[in-house]
Amino acid sequence: MTLLPLAVRSLWNRRATAGLTILSIAISVALLLSVRQFSEQARSAFASTISGTDLIVGARSGDINLLLYSVFHLGSATNNVSWPFYERLAKHRQVAWAIPLSLGDSHRGFRVLGTNDDYYRHYRFGDDRKIEFAAGRAPADLYDAVIGAEVARTLGYKAGEQIVIAHGAGSTSFAEHADKPFTVVGVIAPTGTPIDRTVHVSLAAIQAIHLDWQSGMPAPKGQRVSAQDARQQDLTPDSVTAILIGLKSKIDTFQIQRSINEYRGEPLLAILPGVTLQNLWSIVGNVEVALLAVGLLVTAAGLVCLLVAILASLNERRREMAILRSVGARPAHIFALLVSEAVGVAALGMLVGVLCTYLALAIARPLVQHTYGLLLQWPAWSLTDLAILCGFLTAATLAGAIPAWQAYRRSLADGLTIRL
Structure with a gap:
């Protein structure tokens, strides 16, 4: 019988121990690869959220905080930027375009963004991709709304649906602008960015629904402004x-x-999106290194489990080794048999680990997209990932060589001697 079938049968006879060893290796490999893939995919998804924007301006706070709430719609602004400053900035001779953003409301857990037509003309994401509509058009009327692909998919909305915006950015709100409903007139094609989880309306609409609100609450019934009366008001924010x-x-x-940044009229902050993203990842990088270190330790533990499993079975297999020697197997054959078993277990564990990585990503993709509006791509294996797998297989071979060398050194009589 050749070496490979013999190794397969030997593993099958010890399938319980071999199965547990394969499982421990699979978990360690899956953890290490998942940490790498998730960090790379998250970095790519964050970087592709905005492109072509030179500066982001907001109230003076932290640069990362400004990036998170303006682009990723995470968190809230500490203050606002005055409308006169926006008008002054938009007319600046060095400014090609300026897109105002107004955040603070929501619809069934999805953020509502107030903006103008420049948003649909100039906003870019990914590889200089522009916003396109899967259905409908951009807002034209005061109470028109455009929804992202994830909003449409989750809530089952189509063009023509009526929606009500809630006051505040929480997932649950008891204060709604029910007297001023909006009509969905467009659905934005999937972008893999927070746009997919956003409801878009005009700046005038944001002003209209808050005409009769004071301190976060609606005015008494006698002082409220109807949806039609709001059209006659000055809706400049x-x-x-x-x-x-x-x-x-x-x-x-x-x-x-x-x-x-030096403007004296109000405390403002201007940031470069690319630089701020790098700062964000420099902070996250420490966590990434820590997770990779944990993954390497777990991988080392998987190799130790492989070594312990072979060493533990070696004494029980003394007679098996002696019988193989008695029928003509040389010490080198015994050495190669044990190393082959170690490599086979490691290879199966690696294969299961890679499959588990795909499974983890398949589970995480909809969760990340639903929570953060970021689309994780399927793994694109790099040379680093291949080097990790090759390094693990080499380490498994070396681990298997230790008990194989012990079996190599044993004599034929050693396995035939009865020990009490």
């Missing part, structure tokens, strides 16, 4: 949450940023 800026020349970026 007093302030916006943030502003996205595109410049005519990239050379002017730092000059404009400095002038905004």
Whole structure:
């Protein structure tokens, strides 16, 4: 019988122990690969959320906080930017376009974004991709709304549906703008960004639904403004949450940023999205390194389990080894048999671990997209991942060589001697 079938039968006879060893290796490999894949996929998803925007302007706070609430719709702004400043900035000779953003309301757990037509014309994400509609069009009427792909899928909305916006950004709200319902007129094609989880309306609409609100509560019934009466009011906003800026020349970026940060009229902050993303990942990088270290330790534990399993079975297999020697097997054959078993168990564990990585990603993709609006791609295996797998297989071979060397050194009579 050749070496490979003999190794397979030997493992099958010890299938319980071999199965547990394969499981421990699979868990360790899956943990290590999952940490790498999730970090790479998350980094790519965050980086592709916004492109072509030179500066983001908001109230003075932290640069990461400004990036999170303006682009990823996570958290809240500490203050707003006045409308006169926005108008002044939009008319600046070095500014090509300026997109105002107004956040603070929600619809059934999804954030509501107030903006203008420049958002649909100039906002870019991914590889300079623009916003496109899977159905319908951009808002034209005061009470028109455009929803992201995830909103449409989760809530089952289509063009023509009527929706009510709730006050505040919580998933549950008891204060709704029920007297001013909106009509869905468009569904944005999937983007893999927070746009998919956003309800878009006009800035004037945000102003209209808050005309009769004071201190976060609706005015008494006799003082409320109807949906039709709101159309006759001046709906110019007093302030916006943030502003996205595109410049005519990239050379002017730092000059404009400095002038905004030093503006004396109100405390403002201008950030470069790319630089701030790098700062964000420099913070997350420490956690990533820690998780990778844990993954390496678990992987080492899996190799130790493999070594212990072979060593534990070696004494029980003394007679088996002696019989193989008696029928003509050389010490080198015994050595190769044990190493083959170790490599086979490690290879099966690696295969199961890779499959578990795909399974973990399949489970995490809808959860991450539903929670953060980020689309994780399927694994694209890099040279680093292949090097990890090859390194693990090499380590498993070396681990299997230790008990194999012990079996190699034993004599034929050793396995035939009865020990009490």
